[in-house]
Amino acid sequence: MSIRTLDDLLAEGVSGRRVLVRADLNVPLDKQTGDITDDGRIRAVLPTLSALTGAGAKVVVCSHLGRPKGTPDPKFSLGPVAGRLGELLGTRVHFATDTVGESARSTVDALADGEVALLENLRFNAGETSKDDAERGAFADQLAAFGDAYVDDAFGAVHRKHASVHDVPARLPHVAGRLVLREVEVLSRLTGEPERPYVVVLGGSKVSDKLAVIEALLPTVDRLLIGGGMCFTFLKAQGHEVGSSLLEEEMVETCRNLLERSEGKIMLPVDVVAADAFAPDAAHDTVPADGIPSKRVGLDIGPETVAGFAAALKGARTIFWNGPMGVFEMPAFAHGTRGIAETIAKADAFTVVGGGDSAAAVRALGLDESSFGHISTGGGASLEYLEGKTLPGIAALEN
Numbered sequence: 001m002s003i004r005t006l007d008d009l010l011a012e013g014v015s016g017r018r019v020l021v022r023a024d025l026n027v028p029l030d031k032q033t034g035d036i037t038d039d040g041r042i043r044a045v046l047p048t049l050s051a052l053t054g055a056g057a058k059v060v061v062c063s064h065l066g067r068p069k070g071t072p073d074p075k076f077s078l079g080p081v082a083g084r085l086g087e088l089l090g091t092r093v094h095f096a097t098d099t100v101g102e103s104a105r106s107t108v109d110a111l112a113d114g115e116v117a118l119l120e121n122l123r124f125n126a127g128e129t130s131k132d133d134a135e136r137g138a139f140a141d142q143l144a145a146f147g148d149a150y151v152d153d154a155f156g157a158v159h160r161k162h163a164s165v166h167d168v169p170a171r172l173p174h175v176a177g178r179l180v181l182r183e184v185e186v187l188s189r190l191t192g193e194p195e196r197p198y199v200v201v202l203g204g205s206k207v208s209d210k211l212a213v214i215e216a217l218l219p220t221v222d223r224l225l226i227g228g229g230m231c232f233t234f235l236k237a238q239g240h241e242v243g244s245s246l247l248e249e250e251m252v253e254t255c256r257n258l259l260e261r262s263e264g265k266i267m268l269p270v271d272v273v274a275a276d277a278f279a280p281d282a283a284h285d286t287v288p289a290d291g292i293p294s295k296r297v298g299l300d301i302g303p304e305t306v307a308g309f310a311a312a313l314k315g316a317r318t319i320f321w322n323g324p325m326g327v328f329e330m331p332a333f334a335h336g337t338r339g340i341a342e343t344i345a346k347a348d349a350f351t352v353v354g355g356g357d358s359a360a361a362v363r364a365l366g367l368d369e370s371s372f373g374h375i376s377t378g379g380g381a382s383l384e385y386l387e388g389k390t391l392p393g394i395a396a397l398e399n
Helices: 006-012 040-054 079-089 102-109 133-144 163-170 178-191 207-217 231-237 249-261 303-313 335-346 356-364 379-387 392-398
Strands: 018-023 058-062 093-095 116-118 149-153 174-176 198-202 223-226 271-275 284-288 297-301 318-322 350-353
Touching: 006 040, 006 149, 006 174, 018 040, 018 163, 040 058, 040 079, 040 149, 040 178, 040 356, 079 093, 079 116, 133 163, 149 163, 149 178, 149 392, 163 392, 174 178, 174 392, 178 318, 178 350, 178 379, 178 392, 198 207, 198 303, 207 249, 207 379, 223 303, 231 249, 231 297, 271 303, 297 303, 297 335, 303 335, 318 335, 318 356, 318 379, 335 350, 335 356, 350 356, 356 379
Parallel strands: 018 058, 018 149, 058 116, 093 116, 149 174, 198 223, 198 318, 318 350
Antiparallel strands: 271 284, 271 297
């Protein structure tokens, strides 16, 4: 793979030049207050932005947030992000109240060397996500007009064929930012010749979301530990009743086939925390995984499972973890996720946290991020990379 890097661009000189940076600032916001609840993705892009501003570039940052329907929606504004980004950079971030309109043009035109502007949410424009090449291309033309060069540092979006990710690089000299380069280097270690034993921990709600990566990983891993809501479909495939736990009935036969083909590599929970209801204060207790009461819902893996998974992780030399073990947002059902995360953090191994809810859990549970080898910023992107798929944003940088 041949991709030009930020260092290549800096070596050419960027002082006085406008550099368009595609960042992934899609941070979670509190529904009541609008406050940012996890600024991890903002912090992840700081090395690239600091390098550019330090070299005198006029930096124009663009990103999406949430899933607006191609028109402006105040609850998805990047305004709060501009404020937090400025705090972390230690400088004012000029905010354009539109993406490619009059505010964006005047904001970009007014930038001095070493200053930063943030454009409003890319997805306020239908062209960003359009499946029509011409519509997407027209929007990409407008975005590209704001830059003399393009840096992609939005790994969380490289699996999307969107204008700012796939089409803009074709219109400007383009490089990979610090974050994207690091993500690709790390994931390449997992898909190449990982040091063994190689153990993967998968959680999250749905088997259907992880089926492709399970299929891709089974031949290469030594153990595959499955928790979270997706484990109940596997338990059903073993013939166990799962009460009112999350179940994908249409995936039961698929799970049965995976278990038969896995040659014992797949490890499932032996106990779960079952509750009367899906609620933070619901009555709950630990029950055997093959004995979940009919009206109870499994919301976490149990302590015996945590111990068993920890034993399977002991001695591993490479660990990839994607997906929480339970409903970690509710303290009563966060013990499984915490136990597995702490085990991985202490492992004498190359450890990768696969973004999304897993990365959010690390921060929400107050764990030391530096104790993990790498915390990805792209849940979906990291999974598709491990599946062996061509990622549009990476392919665009290679061209």
